[in-house]
Amino acid sequence: MAGQRPSPLFSTAMPRRRFLHTLGAAGGAALLGSAGMPQRVYARKGTIRIFNNETDPDTIAFLKAMAKTYRAETGVRVKIETVPVMQTVTKVTTAIKAGRPYDFIIYFTNLAILLAEQGQLVPLTDIIREVGEDDFGPRALRLFQDDYWLYPYDYNFNYLLYRKDLFAEKGLQVPNDWDEFLEVLRALNDPASKRYAITLPFGGLHTNWGNTAFLWAAGVQFYDNEWNVVLDSDDNKPRAIRTLEFLAEVAKYTPPGPMEASLKDMLINFSSGLSAITSYTGRAIHTIEDRNPELADKYGIMSYPGPDGGRRAVTYGDDGFSIGKTENSELTVDFFRWFLATERLIDYQLTVPLHYQPTQFSTYENEKWRSHPLIEKHWEAVETMRGFMNTDTTLAGSIDFQGPRPSPNHARLAIAGVIPKMYQRVLMKRMTPSEAVDTAAEEIRDFTTRS
Amino acid sequence: MVTLRRTASVALPAPREVSSAGPLERRDRKIFLAFLAPGMLLGIGALFIPVIYAIQLSFFHAESFIDEPTFVGLGNYIRVFSEPRYWQAFWHGLFYAVATVALQVVIGIAIALLLHQEFRGRNWLRSAALAPYILPTVVVVYIWKWLLNINYGIFNVFLENVGVGPIAWFSSPVAAWFSIIFVSVWYWTPFVTITFLAALQTISDDLYDAAAVDGANAWKRLIHITLPVLKPVLIVIVMLRTIFMFNKFDIVWLMTNGGPLTTTEHLPILAYVKTFDMFDIGGGTAIATSIFVFLALLIWIYFRMFPLEEH
Numbered sequence: 001m002a003g004q005r006p007s008p009l010f011s012t013a014m015p016r017r018r019f020l021h022t023l024g025a026a027g028g029a030a031l032l033g034s035a036g037m038p039q040r041v042y043a044r045k046g047t048i049r050i051f052n053n054e055t056d057p058d059t060i061a062f063l064k065a066m067a068k069t070y071r072a073e074t075g076v077r078v079k080i081e082t083v084p085v086m087q088t089v090t091k092v093t094t095a096i097k098a099g100r101p102y103d104f105i106i107y108f109t110n111l112a113i114l115l116a117e118q119g120q121l122v123p124l125t126d127i128i129r130e131v132g133e134d135d136f137g138p139r140a141l142r143l144f145q146d147d148y149w150l151y152p153y154d155y156n157f158n159y160l161l162y163r164k165d166l167f168a169e170k171g172l173q174v175p176n177d178w179d180e181f182l183e184v185l186r187a188l189n190d191p192a193s194k195r196y197a198i199t200l201p202f203g204g205l206h207t208n209w210g211n212t213a214f215l216w217a218a219g220v221q222f223y224d225n226e227w228n229v230v231l232d233s234d235d236n237k238p239r240a241i242r243t244l245e246f247l248a249e250v251a252k253y254t255p256p257g258p259m260e261a262s263l264k265d266m267l268i269n270f271s272s273g274l275s276a277i278t279s280y281t282g283r284a285i286h287t288i289e290d291r292n293p294e295l296a297d298k299y300g301i302m303s304y305p306g307p308d309g310g311r312r313a314v315t316y317g318d319d320g321f322s323i324g325k326t327e328n329s330e331l332t333v334d335f336f337r338w339f340l341a342t343e344r345l346i347d348y349q350l351t352v353p354l355h356y357q358p359t360q361f362s363t364y365e366n367e368k369w370r371s372h373p374l375i376e377k378h379w380e381a382v383e384t385m386r387g388f389m390n391t392d393t394t395l396a397g398s399i400d401f402q403g404p405r406p407s408p409n410h411a412r413l414a415i416a417g418v419i420p421k422m423y424q425r426v427l428m429k430r431m432t433p434s435e436a437v438d439t440a441a442e443e444i445r446d447f448t449t450r451s
Numbered sequence: 452m453v454t455l456r457r458t459a460s461v462a463l464p465a466p467r468e469v470s471s472a473g474p475l476e477r478r479d480r481k482i483f484l485a486f487l488a489p490g491m492l493l494g495i496g497a498l499f500i501p502v503i504y505a506i507q508l509s510f511f512h513a514e515s516f517i518d519e520p521t522f523v524g525l526g527n528y529i530r531v532f533s534e535p536r537y538w539q540a541f542w543h544g545l546f547y548a549v550a551t552v553a554l555q556v557v558i559g560i561a562i563a564l565l566l567h568q569e570f571r572g573r574n575w576l577r578s579a580a581l582a583p584y585i586l587p588t589v590v591v592v593y594i595w596k597w598l599l600n601i602n603y604g605i606f607n608v609f610l611e612n613v614g615v616g617p618i619a620w621f622s623s624p625v626a627a628w629f630s631i632i633f634v635s636v637w638y639w640t641p642f643v644t645i646t647f648l649a650a651l652q653t654i655s656d657d658l659y660d661a662a663a664v665d666g667a668n669a670w671k672r673l674i675h676i677t678l679p680v681l682k683p684v685l686i687v688i689v690m691l692r693t694i695f696m697f698n699k700f701d702i703v704w705l706m707t708n709g710g711p712l713t714t715t716e717h718l719p720i721l722a723y724v725k726t727f728d729m730f731d732i733g734g735g736t737a738i739a740t741s742i743f744v745f746l747a748l749l750i751w752i753y754f755r756m757f758p759l760e761e762h
Contacts, residue, residue, distance in 0.1 A: 090727045097516035118517045203622075203710055257601035257619030259711050265602070274602060408514070408730075415728045424712050428623070447729060 046331045047077040051092055051102040053085045054319070058351040066344055074338075076331060086205065089415060096120055103332040105322045109142055109400050110411040112150040112322050117408055122323040123147035127336065131360070137389040139316060139396050140359035144406040149322055151336075153349060154356040156317035157388050157396065158209050161270060161284045162277045165298040174302045177309040178214075178246050185253040188276040196255045198277040199269040202247075202427055203259035207420035208399055209317040210266060210279050211247075213304035215419070216397020217313035218243045222413065222444060223403035229448060232441035237434070242307060244426050244433035251427055259424055271295065282354030282385065285378055296377075301384045303394050314388050316398040318359070343368065354378055357385050412447045502743070509736040516732060527737035536713060536721065537738065544717035547632065547703070548696040554636045555692055556685070559643025564677075566644070567651045577648070584641035592705040595634045624714035627707050631715060635702050639695075643688055650684040651677070686757045693753075694746055718742050 052063060060082055067078035081102075083091045088107050092115070095101055101120065105112075115121050125147045133141060140152045166188060167173070175181040188197040201210040218239045224230045231240060251258045255265075255274055263280075267287040270278035273295075278284060288295045303312035323332045339345060346369050349356040353372050363369050364386055375382055388394045399419075400410045413419075422440040425431040431439065509527055511520035531537045566577050583591065598604050599620040607617040620630045654676065662672050678685075700719040703709065709716030709724065716724070718738055726735025 093516045114515065115517075118515070120517060204708065255602050256617050257622045259622045260601055260619060269602070412730060415730075417728070421712055424710070428711060430712070447731075 045075060046328055047079055048103045048328055048332050048335055049100070050078060050080045050104045050106065051088075051095070052080055052082045052106045053088045054106060055082055055084055056352050056355075059348070062348060062351045066339075066347075070335065070338065074334075076335065078335070089411070101324045101326050103324050103326050103328045104335065105324060107319065107322070109150050109152075109318050109320065109406065110408075110414060112320070113142075113144050113406040114408040114411050115322070115324075116144055116147070116149040120325055121149050122325050122329050122333065123149060124151050124321075124323065124336075127151065127333075127340070131340070135360045135362050137359050137361060138391045139401065140318065142400075142406045150318075150320035151322075152318045152320040152359040153345060154319040155359050155389070155396075156209070156281060156319055157357060157385065158213060158279055158281065158315040158317060159385075159388065160277055160279055160302050160304060162300050162302060163295070163298060164300040166276045167300070174300075175305050177305050178307045181305055182246075182249055185250065185277075189253040194274065196269075196275045197253035198250065199254055199261055199266050199275040200247075200250065200258065200279055201261040201263075201266065201420075202251060202423045203420050204262065205415065205417055205420065206263050207423065208414045208417075209315055210263065211423070212399070212419055213279070213313045213315045213397065214247060215240070215243050216315065216395055217304050217306040217311075221402060222399070223409070223448075225404040227403050227407070227409065227448060229441050229445045231444065232438050237437055239307075240437045241433040244422070244436060246307070247423060248426050248433070259427060282357065282378075282381065283352065285354045285381060286352060286374075289374070299381075301381050303388060311393065311395050313395045313397050316396040316400065318400075319356075354381065409448055413444060416443065416447060418443050505736045506740050506743075508732055509740045511733050513732040514730045518732075520732070523733065527733040528741070531725075531734050531737050531741070536716075537718075539713065540716050540718045540721040540738075543715065544697050544719070547628075547635075547699070547717055548693050550632050551635045551639070551696045552689060552692045554632070555640045555643045556689060558636065559640045559688075560647050560681070562640065562644045563647035563651060564673075566648055580644055581641045583638050584645075586638075588638070588701045589705060591634065591638050592702060595630070595637075596706065599630060621707055622711055624711065627711060627715050631703055631706050634706065635696065635699065638702070639692070643692065646684060646688055647681060650681050654680050686753075690750060690753055693749070697746060698742065 050063065050067075052060070054060075060080070063080045063082075067080060070076060070078050089111055092102060092105060092107065092111060096115075096118075105115075112121065116123075128136075128141065128148045128151060136152065137155070140155065141148055142150070162174075167184075170187045172184050172187055173180075175184050185197040189195070201207045220231070220240045220243060221236055222229065222231050224233075230236050254261070255269060261269075266278045266280050267284055268291075269275040270280075270284055271287045271291045273292070285296075285299070288299065303314045305312055321336065323329060323336060326332070343366075346363065346366055349358055349363065350369060350372050353369075353374050358364060358369070364382075369375065388396065399414050400406070402413065403409060418440050421443075422436045425436040425439065426433050508520070510522060510524060512523045512526070513520035562580060566573065566580060599606050601607060601617055601619050601622075604620075606620075611617055618626055620626050658676050659672055662676060667675065697717075698719055700723065703715060703717060704720055704723070707715045709720040719742065722735045722738040722742070724735075725731045725738060729735075
């Protein structure tokens with residue numbers, strides 16, 4: 001042994017046996033540790049690209065903060081691209097064509113169905129069933145080809161906000177039918193003082209959501225259960241004509257240029273006192289809080305009355321999440337499970353709490369959600385909004401509910417602007433309501449047949 | 452002898468070397484191509500390939516960009532040409548281009564002539580005249596939409612105060628066209644002004660002095676000296692502006708979306724609406740291709756009518 005030459009490796013005089021024992025113990029400890037411990041930072045690689053069409057600054061800030069947290073916890077990078085809602089279809093579809101589809105998409109149902117039909121999405125059926133289908137309110141979930149493709153987080157109901165103080169001043173009640181509605185408008189309208197009764201859009205694609213509830217309240221249908229266009233059928237046409245005549249009358253009580261009314265005008269006209277009624281979501285309450293807090297206890301919410309009373313209506317315009325069929329699908333599913341499990345969905349909804357009306361009943365019971373200062377302050381409005389989820393009293397109508405099932409036809413019907421054009425033809429006196437209905441029906445037939 | 456030979460060998464290049472040198476030497480040609488390559492690649496990638504792709508798409512039927520296209524030959528062209536909406540949009544585009552180019556040229560020349568005069572503050576005014584042109588289109592449009600707003604726009608406040616009443620600038624076809632043309636002329640006239648101003652500065656004062664000595668008044672000097680010198684610039688400006696305005700998408704789209712109804716819809720908007728709003732990719736690209744062909748034809752006819760002289 002005396003003549004044995006020491007290995008350079010063990011020149012620190014540690015015996016070989018002891019070194020091997022130490023190495024073995026350290027390796028075993030590391031292996032056991034990694035199995036038992038939570039995932040370490042940067043344990044996973046990859047980037048999830050999120051398409052987001054919610055442009056509220058608070059929502060964007062939340063998404064960015066969430067992305068940082070997720071990266072810190074999992075090592076997966078989350079990249080967010082925010083695009084205005086009207087550019088959603090163009091951006092999402094061209095991204096697919098360019099070979100860079102989004103992994104996680106925040107948008108709306110009718111595009112989700114279009115993408116699902118093209119095999120571009122991963123079904124969310126398992127996740128939704130784990131959450132519980134019963135937890136979702138009426139019409140929030142939509143099956144297409146036996147699967148769910150969108151996880152809805154916001155009903156986006158369009159309803160009417162009105163000035164309770166002005167109603168009280170004039171001795172007015174919430175109208176029950178169209179005649180009463182017109183009486184209310186006449187009483188509130190005072191153009192000489194630059195005070196108008198109502199702001200409603202009659203032009204632009206936002207009209208599809210901002211001013212269609214009277215059509216649903218009147219029972220107007222565009223398709224039957226076989227995808228035949230029935231807008232101009234014997235049953236529907238009189239209802240559609242009556243609605244157009246009524247809307248032409250309503251347009252007399254709007255600020256000048258109703259065809260120019262934008263989403264912004266709908267908010268500003270009401271919060272500034274220019275009009276006593278406007279159509280919108282809880283976003284209008286946020287605008288009041290920001291721009292004119294004096295109105296914060298002077299507004300009420302109502303659904304749209306039917307022509308002869310009875311069941312009222314709101315327009316449904318859901319927003320939700322989808323997962324793209326990409327090379328990152330599994331990674332994105334994990335991300336979404338994390339998003340739900342850590343109540344990030346509640347945090348997300350609370351970025352604009354009165355605007356994002358939850359689709360899940362459990363959210364209304366969630367302590368974190370209920371205790372938000374704005375939810376607490378405007379609880380009466382929240383209760384009214386929740387009441388719109390009662391199908392016995394309120395019909396949640398939408399372009400998306402036309403025909404037998406979800407279909408790309410809904411996206412075409414919306415984006416082709418058939419409804420706003422039908423209104424404009426009447427308002428500009430280019431056509432009678434009857435001719436406008438016939439022309440709209442022909443337009444719908446054209447793209448439905450072509451598809 | 453020796454000295455002479457050396458001098459000759461240094462001073463005179465060998466005849467063989469002179470004859471072998473073409474317009475570009477081999478080494479120079481490489482450098483030339485190296486400089487040219489980025490631009491050419493960019494041109495091919497950003498212009499040529501998309502144009503070819505768009506033309507190719509116009510022969511296919513596809514319901515969206517993610518749909519599998521099916522070949523339909525000239526079917527899309529036959530379909531869009533048979534639609535009254537196409538021809539309405541075509542005439543709208545022609546009207547828009549002619550109206551805006553005529554106004555831009557007339558007003559642009561007038562302002563250029565004014566700014567060519569000697570007066571105090573001329574340089575400041577020249578800079579100020581360029582201001583609209585350096586603003587981004589979206590900013591220009593939103594400023595004007597705000598100024599023309601029916602409820603709180605300053606124009607309507609003024610009109611109400613003088614008893615004319617508010618005008619819904621985007622609700623009737625006439626008012627919408629007026630707004631679009633007004634903003635387009637306001638925005639693009641500085642380009643015409645600055646181009647003509649540059650041309651005016653090339654005219655020698657001697658010509659005007661000689662004409663004045665011969666008894667030519669200001670009007671005659673304008674007709675016989677200024678305008679003939681401006682003619683080549685005028686030809687190019689009219690052609691360029693016509694192409695730009697016929698293709699102008701952003702101002703019209705941002706101001707009216709082609710509305711009310713389709714009364715301000717021209718071909719670039721119709722192509723966009725067909726492609727992205729109605730999911731008719733083939734129809735939309737057929738319209739875009741037809742614009743390309745029409746403008747190419749227009750340029751050819753234009754240069755046949757007004758050839759540019761070499762000098």
